[in-house]
Amino acid sequence: MRTTSSITVGRAAEIGLLGDVLSAARQRAGGAVFLLGEAGIGKSRLAGECAYQAYGLGLPVLRGRGSSTGTVTPFRPLIEALSSRFRAAGPPADLELAPYRPALARLVPEWRDGASAAGTGAYPETVVELAEALLRLLAVLGRDQGCVLLLEDLHDTDAETVAVLEYLVDNLDGLPVLLLGTLRAEPGPALDLVRTAERRRAATVAELRPLPPAEVAALAAAILESEVADVPAAVIDQLAARGDGCPYLVEELLADMLDSRALHRGEDGRWTLPGGPRTGVPSTIVRSWSRRIDQLDPQVRELLLTAATLGSRFSVTTVQLITGYDDRTLFSHLRSASEANMIVPDGAAPDRYAFRHALTADAVTAALAPAERAALARRAARAIVRTDPELADERRQLVASLLLAGGDRAGAAVHFAEAGRRMLEAGAASSAVILLERARELAGDAERTTVTERLLPALAEAGQLDRAFELARTLPPVHADRGPARTPAVERRIDLHTRLAWAAVMAERGPDAVAQVAAVRTLSADRPRPEQDAALAVVEGHLALLPVHDPQDRTDTATRLAEAERRARQAAEVAERAGLPVVACQAWQLLALLARERGFDAADACLERMLAVAEAHALPVWRVEALLRLGANAFMRTGDGTRLERAREAAAGLGAIMLTQTLDGLLAMNAVLRGEWDTAREIVDRCLDATARLRNLAAHRYLLLCSATLAAHRGRGRETERELARFRQAGGEESFLMPLRYGLCRAVGALLAEDRAGATAELAAGLVWEQEHPSVFYLAGRHGLHPLLEVADGRWGRAELDRAVASPAAELAWNRQFLGFAEAVLLGREGRPAEATRAVTEARLTAAPFPLAHHLALRLTAEAALADGWGDPVTWLRTAEEYFHQAEVQPVAAACRTLLRRAGASVAQHRGGRDAVPARLRTCGVTVREYEVFVLLAARPGNQELARKLSISPRTVEKHMANLLAKTGRTDRAGLCDLASELCGEG
Structure with missing residues (x-):
């Protein structure tokens, strides 16, 4: 039954x-x-x-x-x-x-x-x-x-x-x-x-709590396919007392009663327990299963005992390795065990079976004497090793567990340690930690140090840096040989501390990285091998960029960075010769950051070399890292984000989700600078929660800053402060993003509020921050917006501007536009109006990809041109006023209108229908009423006909015609009619 x-x-x-x-x-x-x-x-x-x-x-x-x-x-x-x-x-x-x-x-x-x-x-x-x-x-x-x-x-x-x-x-x-x-x-x-x-x-x-007696009775009745009233009270009492309310134990106790015939149906079909309640020690689950197994064929019994040593679920292939049965015999025995209701096929994995319950396997093995269990485990381990010496997949761990069950702790430690090493190579650092910790507990004193040295990199990769550094301090010292050769123990320890230093510097834990570097220096007696020095140079180069560096290093920042660049270049060359492509990529990446101070051609050359190394050695993550940085540089130089898009496609195709999020942040900032508000908003909204979930803190902070910068560039002060508060809560003010926060966000926001003093103060704060910290952000204002404001406000002259233009960062499109307008202002002030006007024309071409910055610079330049009497400030102000009115940035639009009035120029009235006026005419100051006249001129009517069609007086038509001629620069009515024919299709 x-x-x-x-x-x-x-x-x-x-x-x-x-x-x-x-x-x-x-x-x-x-x-x-x-x-x-x-x-x-x-x-x-x-x-x-x-x-x-x-x-x-x-x-x-x-x-x-x-x-x-x-x-x-x-x-x-x-x-x-x-x-x-x-x-x-x-x-x-x-x-x-x-x-x-x-x-x-x-x-x-x-x-x-x-x-x-x-x-x-x-x-x-x-x-x-x-x-x-x-x-x-x-x-x-x-x-x-x-x-x-x-x-x-x-x-x-x-x-x-x-x-x-x-x-x-x-x-x-x-x-x-x-x-x-x-x-x-x-x-x-x-x-x-x-x-x-x-x-x-x-x-x-x-x-889940134990079942109360009434539910135990219901369960027994369901198993016996009877009513509760038909189950003997003695049976229910025994099940409740000995089953502890556990359904599985209740089932097994009931099965024991049935198997032993203690419980059976009488001739009247009713259940009966002739012996009455048992008063001695009850038949346990272990003895129940032991009796069932003893009733099976000996070979089936052996198979079940072997399988039980492997756990409640077992692989058919592994059982076959241990028993040596051929397929036909093996599956015959498995079928017999299944028919005996001891095992069932495991539906989740075709090659696996499972004991009917997790406790079943424990009960089967508990029926054996301890010595027999240990011998069975040792025999199983030997059989697996003999038939599969490589011990692939889970088998090495299985062998380790069997050896441990067989009493061989040292042998188990060896296999757990090797399994942990392989797990770490496969990228499963947390599982590697578990296995290596187990090996460390089992290893003897002589082997424990070696296992610990394997454990430390696993802890670092699993993010358990505190535990790694704590455990590293417990390692017994190794003595460096002052001779030309060092012992293998010293070499291993140097490599270990270098890896820990890299993990620390990537986590921006400067003091910990410094301590690990110091350990390497001590062990190598300051004479590391070239390959070791290459890896160390990369770590120390990144340390030079961190706000916290070696407190004993009194070298100024410029000297420290120059030395870091020299050593990084040497490291790249050594790593490539020694066949260390990852170190080479790390070195070229560092060089690209450091080389920006000399120019972006030099930085791109380093990144192209990094890309070549990554592709030659099939390192896809480093390939995407190179593409990312090349794309970022291309955008900064031209304003074009095409290469960033391609890098994102490569990252997404690789499944590099965190790199993809980094690229999404760069593309969002790209969209902000290009005035593509909807695109920027879509990227931020799509990615912000995901970066928080992934704990991708760098990308999350950058997206928060993008959101704040987007609000600032739209003149939304309250929203900007709200987003900056979120940035601050995410630790943004302790990050390297602060120059962007000062210049790209708050300074631009202040200018859009017509708070020039506030913008100047924000830029000054950013300059102070950059003097105290190495910065890799070149669009934050120091190289572009700051020089324009300094020139426009008369604080800078030719010498200061020439120094700014000579900086490599001056070639970046975002900066170049501002420097171009600054040059125009300075030329106008020097009494060179024609050159100043040409400089404005060239700056506007550079500024074309950045509409907000373009019109903001135009507004600042026009004010200077009005004061110094050069160029076409009225047209420039009308162009800027039109843009900021449409963008709903009213403080700047109002300032433009004020300057137009100061210049004695007419100010456009933003009536309904103004959007129908082509931009080319709006910037000339053509009003909606004047445009109504202009549209009809394409058919070359007379003034009387125009007056009749528009229901206005001929005198009003004459006034509109005079204004149109003046504003469009046409000399006569025929020229004006030609222009109307040209533009009548625009709207």
Whole structure:
């Protein structure tokens, strides 16, 4: 008789909760629910009930579970979940998922294409990038009616999966997704995540309690296919007393009663327990399973015992390696075990079977004597190593666990350490930390140092820098050999401290980086090998750019940066000769930053070399880094963002989500400077939340500053301050972005409020900041807007402007426009009006891509031209006034009108219909009424006909005609009619 029930007994509150959250997910009110309880308490049964409800409602269900073998496999539950849904159907075709396909391909290898295939060129996406990709996939999958991600046995899952789940839990609100997880209340990362999420009210936790006696009776009746009243009271008493309210134990105790014939149907068909209640020690679950196994064929028994040493789920291939059975014999024995209701096929993985319950495998192995269990584990480990010496995938971890179970701690440590090394190379740093920490605990004193040296880079890559630096201080000292050769131990330690220094400098932890560099210098006796010095030079070069550098270094900034550039160039050459392409790319990237002070041709040459190295050595991430910087330089030099767009396409195609977000920020700022407000707003709105979720702090701060700069360039002061407050809350005022905040944002905003003193003060503050900190931002005002204001206000003369123009940053289009207008103002002041006018014409050509800056500079230049009597300030002011009126920047528009009146020029009245006047005529001051006359002139009518058609007097027509001739510069009526014929199609 079947001794399990498909009916869920009790759990009414939990079933109601699951129904509610399913309904919420269908209404785009997603969330996370975790079922918490001991083994056998009914978590999987409830999860299955939820899946059944979801299927009935038409919701897709993605189902996976943690590993029960003790091995660490990054993202295993997620891989199973996606495979359960997409193995046959293939990936969703939605275009919005295209940028995330490379990251998702890590979970579903079948989705990999040539660009994202695994190998040396694969992009090592971060866990948060992968989590964001999964979040987008789930949102698309549940777009119509919601979806469920069901993950079981999370207590057995890996650190990377826990990190992904933490991200999902925090970001499901507003999405059509239900995350349902099950786990035991066992200490570990998964339980920590669940408890933390519960405290933050980011997830709902349902703790499953033991069934009360009445529900135990209902469960027994369901199994026996009887009414509760027909089940002997003694049976229910025993089940309640000995089953502890655990459904699995109740089922097993009942099965034991049935197997032993203690419980059976009498001749009248009623259930009977002839012996009455048992008063001695009850038959335990272990003895029950032992008896069942003993009844099986010996070879089937051996197979089950072997499988149980591997955990509650096991690979058929691994069992075959250990037992040596051929396919026919193996599957015959598996079938026998399945028919005995001991194992079941694992639906999530075709090559796997699972014991009927997680406790079943424990009960099977517990039936063995300790010595027999240890011998069985050692035999299994030897068999696996003998048949698979390379120990690929999870098998090395499995061998380590078997050796540990067999009492060989040293052997287990060796295999855990090697598994951790491989995991780190595969980019799973958090899982590598777990394995290496395990190896460190098992290793003897002699081996512990070597394991620790492997652990430290894993900690650094996993973001656990504090733990890494703390552990590094516990390493026993190694003594540097003052001779020409150093011991391998010293060489390893030098490499270790260099890697930690690079991690520290990338995290902008200057003091920690300085300490690691000092350790390298001490170990190498200040005589590192050329390859070591190359890697060290890159670290020290970045240190020179950090606000915090070696406090003992009293060298001035310029000298320090010059020395950093010299050493970085030498490092690039050494790295290329020594076959160290990553160090070479790091060096060329650093050189490109440092070379900007000499000119952008030099910087681009470094980046082109970096690009060549990356492409020659199949380093796609470094290739995109090079394209990003080349695109940024091209935009600064020309105002054209085409190369930035191409770099973004390359980053998105690679699945480099964080690099893509960096490029989105640059494109957003590009759009702001070009006056493409809607484009800038769309990019910021699309990317801001995602950068916050990914904790991509650099890109997030930059996008916040873009948002503030966008508001400032539209003359929206309150909105600017609100966005700057968000920038400040994100730590922006402790970042390298401050020059942009002073000059590109606040100074421009002040000018649009006609607060020239405020703009000057902001630019001055930016200059002070840049004097105290190395800056890589060349559009912040120091090289363009600041010189224009200084010249316009009479504080700068020819010598100061010539120095500004001689700077390499003067060649950048954004700066060049302002410097061109400054040159015009200075020429006009020097009494060279013709040259000044030509300078304005040239500056306006340069300024064409930047309409706001163009018209703002035109307004400043026109004021100077009026004062000094040169050029065509009236036309320039009308052009600027028209632009700022249309842009709704009223302070500047009003200032232009005031200057026009001062010049004795007419001021346009912005009546209805003015937009119909072509820009060419609006800038000449043509009014709406004058344009009505102008349009009719294309047919060359007389004044009387014009007066009749427009219902105005002939005298008024004559007045309009005179104004049109004066404003358009035409000498006679015929010329005016020709112009009307030319422009009558414009509007």
